Every structure is written in C-alpha cells, then in structure tokens.
Amino acid sequence: MKRIVYLIITVMITTSCTEKKTAQTADRLDLANLDTTVAPGESFYQYATGGWQQANPIPDEYARYGSFDKLREENQKQIQSLIEALGKEEHPTGSNAQKVGDLYRMAIDSVRLNEQAATPIRAQLEAIAAAKDKQDVIRLMAQISRYAGNPFFGFAVGPDDKNSSMNIVHLYQSGIGMGDRDYYLLDDDHSRSLREAYIRLMEKQFQNAGYDKLQAEQAALNVMQIETALAEAHITREMRRIPELNYHKMRVVELPTAVAPFDWELYFTEVGAPGLDSLNVSHPAPIKAAIEVIEREPVERLQDYLSWKVINSAAGYLSDAFVEANFEFYGKALSGSKELQPRWRRAIDAVNGALGEAVGQLYVEQYFPPQAKERMLTLVDNLSVALGERIAQLEWMSNETKAKAQEKLAAFTVKIGYPDKWKDYSTLEIRDDSYWQNMVRASEFEYAEMLRELGQPVDKSKWFMPPQTVNAYYNPSSNEICFPAGILQPPFFYMNGDDAINYGGIGVVIGHEMTHGFDDQGRKYDKEGNLSDWWTAGDAARFEERTRVLVDHFNGIRVLDTVRANGSFTLGENIADQGGLQVSYHAFMKTD
Structure with a gap:
C-alpha cells in the first residue's frame, strides 16, 4: 500500500x-x-x-x-x-517519441473524437450484450478489470504485507462509481442530490452509447441497485486506514468457506493467475456481498452494470457529449469545479498516465x-x-x-x-484507431507488467x-x-x-x-x-x-x-x- x-x-x-x-x-x-x-x-x-x-x-x-x-x-x-517539439520531427514507429506524440495528437483531435462518438466502445459493449450465463459474466468482469474500473471487486498484485520482499495477489472491495459508500447510504440532502445526479449521468451516458431513453432509464436503475448493494457491504474509509484489518492471507482452496462459493478457478484463469495457491483477501465481507450480487441478479441486469463500467471508464476519452456529461457529475456535482479543464491539459494528464x-x-x-x-x-x-x-x-x-x-x-x-x-515501453503499441483503444492498450500493458510480478521478489x-x-x-x-x-x-x-x-x-x-x-x-x-x-x-x-x-x-x-x-x-x-x-x-x- x-x-x-x-x-x-x-x-x-x-x-x-x-x-x-x-x-x-x-x-x-x-x-x-x-x-x-x-x-x-x-x-x-x-x-x-x-x-x-x-x-x-x-x-x-x-x-x-x-x-x-x-x-x-x-x-x-x-x-x-x-x-510539440516532438511533432516537428519524424520519429521511428515504435519509439517512445512516436508513442507520446501520436497519443497526444489523438487526445486533442476533437473533430475525430466527435466523429467517432461511441464507436470506440462498440465492440466491448457488444461482447457484454452477448453474455449468456453467469460464467460469461465472470469472464467479462475479469477481462474488463484489465482496462477499466474493477467490476464487483478488485484484483491486484503487490507486496505481501507480512513478507514485503514477495509479491502476491490482493482482492479488495471495489465496483462503485461514486467512490465512497457514504454517497449511496447517507440520507442528508447533499447525498440524496448526488444520487439523483448520478442516475441522470448514467441515463445520459447510456443514451450517448446508443440506448434509447427507456432502455437508458432502466439500465441506470439497474446499476444503481447493484452499486448500492455493493456499497452497503463496503467497509468505511476509516477502517481502510487500519492495516491489520485489511490483511487476511489464505489459501485459494479456503475461499469458498472463508469468503463465498464462486467459480474461483474460472475467475483466476481469466484474470491471468491460473493455478494460484494463496492470496490476501483485503476485504472478505464486501467480496462475499459482491459474489452474492452476481449469484442473485439476472444476467440482463449484470450486463447493464458491466456496460456501465466500460462506458464510465471510457467517457473521458470519447466525444464531447461523453466528456461534458462526465464533467457535470464528477467535476461539478461531486467535486465542485465550475469549468472543464482545457483539452490540452486533459491530454497532458492522459499521456502522463x-x-x-x-x-x-x-x-x-x-x-x-x-x-x-x-x-x-x-x-x-x-x-x-x-x-x-x-x-x-x-x-x-x-x-x-x-x-x-x-x-x-x-x-x-x-x-x-x-x-x-527507465521503463521499457517497447511492447506497448500506440495505433491510429482511437484515443480510447490506445488507453485500453496502455492499461493492458500495465496490467501485464503487474502480472509478471506475481510470485516474484519485489523490485524495490x-x-x-x-x-x-x-x-x-x-x-x-x-x-x-x-x-x-x-x-x-x-x-x-x-x-x-x-x-x-x-x-x-x-x-x-x-x-x-x-x-x-x-x-x-x-x-x-x-x-x-x-x-x-x-x-x-x-x-x-x-x-x-x-x-x-x-x-x-x-x-x-x-x-x-x-x-x-x-x-x-x-x-x-x-x-x-x-x-x-x-x-x-x-x-x-x-x-x-
């Protein structure tokens, strides 16, 4: 940590x-x-x-x-x-200079971003729509965690808190779009207004992604129901600051009884950690609740939730319609900013990331x-x-x-x-397809680097x-x-x-x-x-x-x-x- x-x-x-x-x-x-x-x-x-x-x-x-x-x-x-100095010269394909320059140019190309609209996320949403059963849902949640916000609960590789020289898997609470459980659960005027604004955001973004009005309204309600159920089980931010309360190391074979029955073999295979022996479950109760949501909810409702994870993660890298709706909630309602940062500043932040x-x-x-x-x-x-x-x-x-x-x-x-x-970016491709797909590749690059550390000594x-x-x-x-x-x-x-x-x-x-x-x-x-x-x-x-x-x-x-x-x-x-x-x-x- x-x-x-x-x-x-x-x-x-x-x-x-x-x-x-x-x-x-x-x-x-x-x-x-x-x-x-x-x-x-x-x-x-x-x-x-x-x-x-x-x-x-x-x-x-x-x-x-x-x-x-x-x-x-x-x-x-x-x-x-x-x-900008990089843009004045030709750089070999695959060089860091080419990657930095091309990603920045894609980020500031508002004409192309607006022309593409929701096209860059279409294939990901179609894959979610094709899910037939809960096993498909598990596969999708694992795949999405490689490039978007962790659905249901989080997966990471990092130092073992009690053996800091070795890297292990950590599972932790995640899956809510407003960041903290209190926004879902408190009954004061501010919290209620935020929940209403969040639902409006989801309705707007689902429509931007191609849903009709009635579909978007129902999808937003489905997501809100699932995220509220997750939030109810989340531990508080004060408890997350107590290290010993966030350490529960166990064998994988213990998960069905210590946490919850689940297709753990399928899950760990899909996240890229097949044959895992042991791990730290930082937050057992929230993960148990997340699994219960997966078991309880129909596939159609879970599809709306997974689609929202993709849409919400991609919003900042799509057309102005997505970006502006995202800012209305996360920038204005949740944070208090009055104006969106200039495009070039947002582009610099993205390239830095x-x-x-x-x-x-x-x-x-x-x-x-x-x-x-x-x-x-x-x-x-x-x-x-x-x-x-x-x-x-x-x-x-x-x-x-x-x-x-x-x-x-x-x-x-x-x-x-x-x-x-310096980090070696030679296996990361920056292509001329879309801003969002390049950010996906960058996230998958970091994810692959993280997986390579599993079971290895910590590189201090x-x-x-x-x-x-x-x-x-x-x-x-x-x-x-x-x-x-x-x-x-x-x-x-x-x-x-x-x-x-x-x-x-x-x-x-x-x-x-x-x-x-x-x-x-x-x-x-x-x-x-x-x-x-x-x-x-x-x-x-x-x-x-x-x-x-x-x-x-x-x-x-x-x-x-x-x-x-x-x-x-x-x-x-x-x-x-x-x-x-x-x-x-x-x-x-x-x-x-």
Whole structure:
C-alpha cells in the first residue's frame, strides 16, 4: 500500500515559479504573499497566505487551488512544449517519441473524437450484450478489470504485507462509481442530490452509447441497485486506514468457506493467475456481498452494470457529449469545479498516465539539473538527523521502542528525481484507431507488467510516480521516501536558495514524508516494510492517547454549517503535517 499524498505546508510565502529550473532567480521570501492586517496569533494561516490567496483566486476549472496546483500548471506547459517539439520531427514507429506524440495528437483531435462518438466502445459493449450465463459474466468482469474500473471487486498484485520482499495477489472491495459508500447510504440532502445526479449521468451516458431513453432509464436503475448493494457491504474509509484489518492471507482452496462459493478457478484463469495457491483477501465481507450480487441478479441486469463500467471508464476519452456529461457529475456535482479543464491539459494528464516514464525521461533531460539531486540529498540527510534527535528526546517513549524507531529511520530508502532504470515501453503499441483503444492498450500493458510480478521478489527500485509529478510519497511496504523531479523547483525547492526558503518549503515536504513512517499507519510497519508490531504495549497506548488530541481537534473544525472535518480519516496527514514542520524547523536551526 503506497502513501501518495497532497501536502499542506508553509511554502506559500515564497515566490511562485515562473522560470525554468535552469534559470532560477526567485529565491527570496515574497512579502506580498502575507496578510499583515491579521496578527499571526489570531490566524497564522491567513497571516502567512492571505496575500497569496487574494492574488490567486480559485480558477473555475479547479475544486481547490494551491501551490501544488499552480506548479502543476507550469509543469503541464513545460511538457506541452516538449511534446510539440516532438511533432516537428519524424520519429521511428515504435519509439517512445512516436508513442507520446501520436497519443497526444489523438487526445486533442476533437473533430475525430466527435466523429467517432461511441464507436470506440462498440465492440466491448457488444461482447457484454452477448453474455449468456453467469460464467460469461465472470469472464467479462475479469477481462474488463484489465482496462477499466474493477467490476464487483478488485484484483491486484503487490507486496505481501507480512513478507514485503514477495509479491502476491490482493482482492479488495471495489465496483462503485461514486467512490465512497457514504454517497449511496447517507440520507442528508447533499447525498440524496448526488444520487439523483448520478442516475441522470448514467441515463445520459447510456443514451450517448446508443440506448434509447427507456432502455437508458432502466439500465441506470439497474446499476444503481447493484452499486448500492455493493456499497452497503463496503467497509468505511476509516477502517481502510487500519492495516491489520485489511490483511487476511489464505489459501485459494479456503475461499469458498472463508469468503463465498464462486467459480474461483474460472475467475483466476481469466484474470491471468491460473493455478494460484494463496492470496490476501483485503476485504472478505464486501467480496462475499459482491459474489452474492452476481449469484442473485439476472444476467440482463449484470450486463447493464458491466456496460456501465466500460462506458464510465471510457467517457473521458470519447466525444464531447461523453466528456461534458462526465464533467457535470464528477467535476461539478461531486467535486465542485465550475469549468472543464482545457483539452490540452486533459491530454497532458492522459499521456502522463499512459506513458509516464517516457515523458519523464524527456522532462528530466530538459528541466532537472543533476546538482539538484545532490542538494536534496544533503537536505534529506539533515532532516534524518533532526528526526533521529527528536525521537531520542521523546520522554513518553521507552528506550526499546526508540531503538526500533531509529533502526527504521536509518533503513529509509531515498529516491530523488528519477529512476535509475527507465521503463521499457517497447511492447506497448500506440495505433491510429482511437484515443480510447490506445488507453485500453496502455492499461493492458500495465496490467501485464503487474502480472509478471506475481510470485516474484519485489523490485524495490520501482517508482510509483513518474518524475514529472508534482508530489512526493512514503511507501511503508518498502520503507522508502520519494521526491520526483517535478516537485524539486520553486516554490518548494530553490537550487541556490537560502536555507530558510528550502527548509520552509521542500524541507517540510521531506519531513512530512519521513513522519509518515511513524504515523498511525506507518508505525505498524517495520524497517523491512513488514506489517509488524514493534512497539511496546505501553508506548502504543501512549501514542494513541496523544494522537487522540489531533483527532478531536480536527473533528471540531467546522467546514460548512453541516460539514465537519473527519479527524480519524485525516489523522495520518495531520500527524505528518505537524511532524514535517517540526522536524524541518529543528534541522534548520542546526544550520549555520
């Protein structure tokens, strides 16, 4: 389970990036980003960021906007210029340059997309319509999981939580289109309005796919009934944050009694894992409920559900009619954005998703100076020392647990900039048929790569983000922190900036990710990345007592009249935000 997070940090008082990284000049505090009309003790957030907020109102195409988003916009422009430069030259068929350039051109060709309309998904929908029995349904759900949202429940290959050096199969709850069970089950006005909007979305998209009005209305009701049944069995998002509740390793022969009777042999053959011996069933009850839905519902209703999985996954890569209907629900109703992002930005995101490291290799060559890696390594080393000193000074933690914590800190793997070995895309074809079919091939390429890892030792050199990403992560199963090249630029990182700038920016990000190794989830993994209880009972109890203060504090934050923050769900981020700031400040105070 990787931890990929959006950070809330104190870098807003630094000057925003408008220059390429090779020509950084803005390496000072920009006092215009402050709001000096507010006393720091009254509202430090407003004091530190008020000027920036006033100068940077949330654009209509965003549901939220901050330094991360602004920097992503700059990165998208840089990537656009790289891709457009590719288009000025001829590239050999099968080269990364050909694949990146052709996929981008297909993504921005609105005329062709609108002419094709629903044609790119026609064959997939026809295959679903041809299903005769439940075995056909099982085959289809397995096939669709290779390129679209997992129907009914999810299948993945990844590290064994209790033997992090080996990859195993994981089954987990999935299959709902609104993302979280609460949207289906809560009875407040907002949840009811979302359900109504979701049904309207499905009706519209089924019609866009060729259903008549009555067929579309019935299909939408069928899907809503099935997804609600799945949601009723899903565990809560708070429970999903407790690692030990999501680990149930068993033999395949135990599945009929431990989970539910099912044609498991057919299922595992179709997903590409025939002869599987053992696996982790992350969420047994939701998977049992999903199987009961498959057994209970008629084939015709299950066909509507599977068709929706294809339509909904493809919507962003089809005609304007599909894209705009998709945005009305997912962009406006569910997220709060007012306008659709420009086509070229959506195209950049898609190319990054399908060919991330191919784009990343071009990006690094143009925008990431080698010296930045050395400066970052120094910062990481200094923050590691500071965190070690803070652990040693904890009065409430026993020496036994402190020793284990220091061992884990010393064992951190640090990844900076870009991977040592680039992904090989030679078997991925980008053809001149349709945008959607190319995205299917890209998904199937990633799926095949995942299957090759089954039963193999974990490749701990693998990256979970391409280098152009403006983000960072901590991965507990490999005990690693990763800082892609995309975030290593202003306003987070200045190659020649003052220490105060860099410790207040990227230093807090580094500290944040390090702290994740010891938050309410990370603390349950040892230095090897195994789910293991290395805390004494007394220390664990004292940790829970102290973090309860954070939970209660955030539970008390009222966002809107009827909406409060969820302190339990956000606990890991809140711990990391607090820890990241304190560790970076501690490290900064040790500089000259």
